[in-house]
Amino acid sequence: MDQKEKILIVDDEKIVRESFYHWFIEDNYIVDTAEDGETALIKYAKEKYDLLLVDMKMPGMSGLDLLSKIKAIDKDAIIILITAFSSVPTAITALKNGAYDYVTKPVDPDELAHLVKRALEQRALKIENVQLKENIDEIIKPDNLIGESFQIKKIYELVHSVSSTDTTVMIRGESGTGKELVAKAIHINSRRKYSPIITVNCGALAESLLESELFGHEKGAFTGAQFRRKGKFEMADGGTIFLDEIGSISLMMQVELLRVIETKQFNRVGGNELIKSNFRVITATNESLEDLVKAGKFREDLYYRLNVFNILIPPLRERRDDIPLLVNFFIKKFSCAMNKKIKNISKEAMDFLMNYQWPGNVRELENAIERAMVVGKSDSITVDDLPFHVSRNNLELPGDEKSLASIEKKYINRILNENDWNISKTAKILEIDRVTLYNKINKHNLRKAE
Incomplete structure (x- = not known):
């Protein structure tokens, strides 16, 4: 949670209020208490609470009455009632009147904690949807x-x-x-x-x-x-x-x-x-x-x-004209999130992205840009920053040597030589395991230069 949620406990019994207070303080909530419904109403008018925990039976204003009054003020208020087993039918009536849920006495701390957590998660989801709509x-x-x-x-x-x-x-x-x-x-x-x-x-x-x-x-x-x-x-x-x-x-x-x-x-x-x-x-x-x-x-x-x-929804390979827009969007997104100064992408790197088939579609493109932003050292994404599986499918080789096998052989050989044939380091750069790398070395009959 980015911000602590605030809970108001309403119960006429001091020992119950104190028990609940300590339970929720330990769970890192902000907790306030009220000894009756009238006090709770006054506090609710002055403070913002994320959830109310209310005893059903209290002298003066009952929990059911408090529920009605709070709901009249704030229809989105989350209220959980505490009731004796004999009062369950009344609690069910309360659910129909807008209570989130109820627990029966004696209260199980774990059950109550689980219920409160779930209620607050749903509240956060509602708020998120409202913000999305705005x-x-x-x-x-x-x-x-x-x-x-x-x-x-x-x-x-x-x-x-x-x-x-x-x-x-x-x-x-x-x-x-x-x-x-x-x-x-x-x-x-x-x-x-x-x-x-x-x-x-x-x-x-x-x-x-x-x-x-x-x-x-x-x-x-x-x-x-x-x-x-x-x-x-x-x-x-x-x-x-x-x-x-x-x-x-x-x-x-x-x-x-x-x-x-x-x-x-x-x-x-x-x-x-x-x-x-x-x-x-x-x-x-x-x-x-x-x-x-x-x-x-x-x-x-x-x-x-x-x-x-x-x-x-068409695959990304069928709407390649959208790739530059997506790339720029993701660069802005990750430069902000990572506090990086990368603002654009080189023409060569963009050409690679435009020619790749993107079997994982937009999600794969987003992951590729995120990876490039992590490893990038300049103010622009380069070909070397792109994942190997993207760049290896676009390598341009001299003459007619354009087959995927020859591209792979040339690229692996280059990375091996650049890293003095360090298998672990090369495998990491290529984003494959050591066994796969050994298999490819044998497949392409690669040998370390003497």
């Missing part, structure tokens, strides 16, 4: 969704067209083309802009973990489920859920996903309560879902449910 003009302009090619301009148009609706969107494109950036652009231009966009990488999680990640779970639902946890669909209420790598989920999970998208209802893992959530769905894939449908690996009904509005 800067929406800059986000949609070509200097952020970067490009002036006709393909990118078409994507701008599609983003503007679909943002005003709640239509389900499928974004297609190779890895690294910027699918998540387009999804966020759609969200922050939509009426859901003040609620979060929740991203799930479906390909990064095992099926058992994905179910819990999407739908949440109750405490004790499975081994290791020590706390009740909201799932991504629940967190996306009012906002957007972005399901990346949608083609990687199992057929069994596809059934669950189809049901949730159609009904906007689900149960947490291990729970019986029916959860309702109002979300928009945006998906992304780098696979051909049509081929997966034909192969029986993706449900046809889910495919048609998701493929309502289609946006195809």
Whole structure:
């Protein structure tokens, strides 16, 4: 956290206030306390608090009354209630009136700490989305969704067209083309802009973990489920859920996903309560879902449910005119972040970038510029600053000696000689391991000059 969050503890029992105070001070929060609802209201009017922890039953103003009054002042206030087990039905009513969550007595310190951390993370995500919306003009302009090619301009148009609706969107494109950036652009231009966009990488999680990640779970639902946890669909209420790598989920999970998208209802893992959530769905894939449908690996009904509005992002090699714009953007970005004085790129280095195929697309280009900025010594990026896998594909050799094998042989031989055949140092420069380097030396029959 860049800045400490501030918590207000409201409880009429001094021992409880002091216990909570010390718990959260140890977790590096700023903590304030109030002994009743009236005092809490006065403090809330004067100070800015990120979260309130409120006892349900207090003399005078109850926790439920305080919740209503605080929400009337600040509808975005995060309030967690503390209740006895017998008061759980009342706590559930409080949830419907805007409380974030509740914990039952006796309070488990670890459970409470986990709940507070999650609540503050969600608050930060909401703030981030609001800030994104406030800067929406800059986000949609070509200097952020970067490009002036006709393909990118078409994507701008599609983003503007679909943002005003709640239509389900499928974004297609190779890895690294910027699918998540387009999804966020759609969200922050939509009426859901003040609620979060929740991203799930479906390909990064095992099926058992994905179910819990999407739908949440109750405490004790499975081994290791020590706390009740909201799932991504629940967190996306009012906002957007972005399901990346949608083609990687199992057929069994596809059934669950189809049901949730159609009904906007689900149960947490291990729970019986029916959860309702109002979300928009945006998906992304780098696979051909049509081929997966034909192969029986993706449900046809889910495919048609998701493929309502289609946006195809072209690979970088098909919009090479955008490369100089992207390069300049990344140079400015990293020169600021690294406090470097590199301001431009040599013509020779740019020619190399323009001729490279970029299988990793914009992400690979960004990584290449970042690497060049790290190793660069002058005020301009040179060919020597570029990663080997980029520069070796563009080497110009005399005569007709243009094959990739001959280019590789000449380049490796040059680096070996420059480093007096130090294998470890050469391998590091070439960004390959020692075994691979030995194999290439044998392959090209290279020998150290006597």
